[in-house]
Amino acid sequence: MIESYEFLSLVTNSMTDHIVVIDEFGDIQFINKAWIQFGENNNCLIQGDWTGVNYLKVCDESAAMGDEFGKNASTGIRRVIKNEKDYFYYEYPCHSPVEHRWFLMKVTPFKFENNKYYVIAHQNITQRKLAEEKANQLARYDGLTGLPNRRYFDEFYASEWRRCQRLNLPITLAILDIDHFKLLNDKLGHQIGDYCLQTVANILSDFTHRPGDMCARYGGEEFILVFGNNELDSTLPLLKDMLNRIKEQEMENPDATGKILTASIGVATITPDQDNNKEQLISLADKRLYAAKHKGRNRIVAHD
Numbered sequence: 381m382i383e384s385y386e387f388l389s390l391v392t393n394s395m396t397d398h399i400v401v402i403d404e405f406g407d408i409q410f411i412n413k414a415w416i417q418f419g420e421n422n423n424c425l426i427q428g429d430w431t432g433v434n435y436l437k438v439c440d441e442s443a444a445m446g447d448e449f450g451k452n453a454s455t456g457i458r459r460v461i462k463n464e465k466d467y468f469y470y471e472y473p474c475h476s477p478v479e480h481r482w483f484l485m486k487v488t489p490f491k492f493e494n495n496k497y498y499v500i501a502h503q504n505i506t507q508r509k510l511a512e513e514k515a516n517q518l519a520r521y522d523g524l525t526g527l528p529n530r531r532y533f534d535e536f537y538a539s540e541w542r543r544c545q546r547l548n549l550p551i552t553l554a555i556l557d558i559d560h561f562k563l564l565n566d567k568l569g570h571q572i573g574d575y576c577l578q579t580v581a582n583i584l585s586d587f588t589h590r591p592g593d594m595c596a597r598y599g600g601e602e603f604i605l606v607f608g609n610n611e612l613d614s615t616l617p618l619l620k621d622m623l624n625r626i627k628e629q630e631m632e633n634p635d636a637t638g639k640i641l642t643a644s645i646g647v648a649t650i651t652p653d654q655d656n657n658k659e660q661l662i663s664l665a666d667k668r669l670y671a672a673k674h675k676g677r678n679r680i681v682a683h684d
Contacts, residue, residue, distance in 0.1 A: 398483075398502040404461050406436030409497060435500065448472075453485060460487050460498060471505065482509040522597040524574060525581035533596035533604060537658060540592055540608045545652035551592075552607040552615045553661050554647040555669045556584070556622070559677040560635040561601035567634055576631055576641055577601065583625045587618050604662075612649040612682055619645050619680050627678075637678045644672035645680040 398418045401410040408430050436457060442450025449472045456468035468487040475481055484503045489496060520532035528536065537553075544551045558564075558580060565573040581595075584603055588595040592608025607615050623643055631641040646669025650661045668681040675681065 400430075400435060400500045402435045402457075402498050402500065404496045404498070406434045406457070406461075408433050408435055415502075449474075456485075457487050457498065457500070460489055471509075479506075480510070481506045522581075525578055525597050527581050527585065527603070528594060528596040530596065530598055533594065533598065533606075536594050536596075537606055540594075540606055541652050541658040543592070544608055547609075548651065548653075549609040550611050550649050550651045551661065552610045552612055552647065552649040553665045554605045554607075554615070554619055554645050555598065555662075555665045556580075556603045556605065556643050556645045557669055557673070558601040559637070559642045559644055559673075560633060563635045564633045564641075568632065572632075576633075579629055579631065580626060580641075580643070583629075584622060586625075587622060604665075610649075612647065615647065615649070616680065616682060619647060623678070623680065637676075642678040644669060644677045646670065646672055647680060647682045 397412075398415040399410075399412040400408055400415055402408055411430055436454055439450045439454035439457070443454055444450075449470075452470055452472070456465070456470055459465045460468050467489070468485075470485040472483060472485065473481070474483050482505050484505045486499075486501045486503065488499045488501070490499060491497070520529060521527065522529045540551060543549070558576065561573065561576070564576065577597075580603065581597065584595040584605065587593075588605060588607075590608070592606070592610075594606045596604050598604040607618075623645065626641060626643050627638075629641065633639065633641040636642045646665045646667065648661055648664035648668060650656055650664075652658070668684070671684075672679050672681040
């Protein structure tokens with residue numbers, strides 16, 4: 381418990397954090413200039429005469445209207461007041477019509493003239509959150525194609541599998557492999573190979589627009605596609621269109637059928653239940669991809 385008049389002066393005069401000081405009943409005792417300025421500019425904090433305003437009551441009223449911040453803030457502050465926690469930290473979004481913003485709420489107790497008070501500081505952490513989002517974006521997407529990478533695919537696929545299992549819906553998974561890609565790389569060079577990968581990625585992304593769909597780069601020249609709540613029969617026409625779109629580009633591939641870039645696909649459908657798992661579906665699609673290659677490539681195999 382902090383006991384310092386200097387500390388009180390510091391927090392109430394801060395121009396960076398938006399600060400309010402309440403007593404143990406939640407009544408506001410002080411607000412700083414930054415708090416007032418932010419409220420005037422955004423019409424979302426207490427403005428003007430704050431005398432007699434109870435911060436906890438404001439949070440409770442927001443919580444009653446379904447506001448998550450109000451609920452979590454009220455709970456956290458009360459836990460500090462009851463000495464259940466030494467302090468309380470809570471990150472939350474506070475977006476405006478023109479920009480995305482995030483704040484860190486910090487609740488810290490202190491004593492002044494033998495009375496208990498609680499400093500509630502709202503620190504702008506937008507730059508850090510934007511940096512974290514950018515880092516997360518880089519970690520989840522393939523740098524060459526811009527598609528989700530295998531890590532992101534694993535997260536999405538697990539979530540979609542659970543959804544389809546819960547709702548008793550089918551899920552279709554396809555694995556696409558560019559035919560003779562390694563030979564193409566060796567003969568035409570990696571720059572041409574990279575262009576082929578990017579072109580195929582752009583084509584595949586045109587076929588995965590629903591919330592339950594995803595196309596990801598699965599390996600070097602392999603792509604994996606998920607179609608939640610889609611049966612095999614309704615997915616096959618999409619996959620045929622994909623292969624046709626790839627061939628229509630007429631990209632050179634000396635070792636492929638017709639000397640142009642082609643691809644092979646293995647596809648399978650399962651309705652998730654207690655007797656199967658998501659790895660089985662991937663294994664089945666991969667097995668059929670191998671069969672497509674064995675049968676001459678440039679084709680789809682959907683059955684054993």
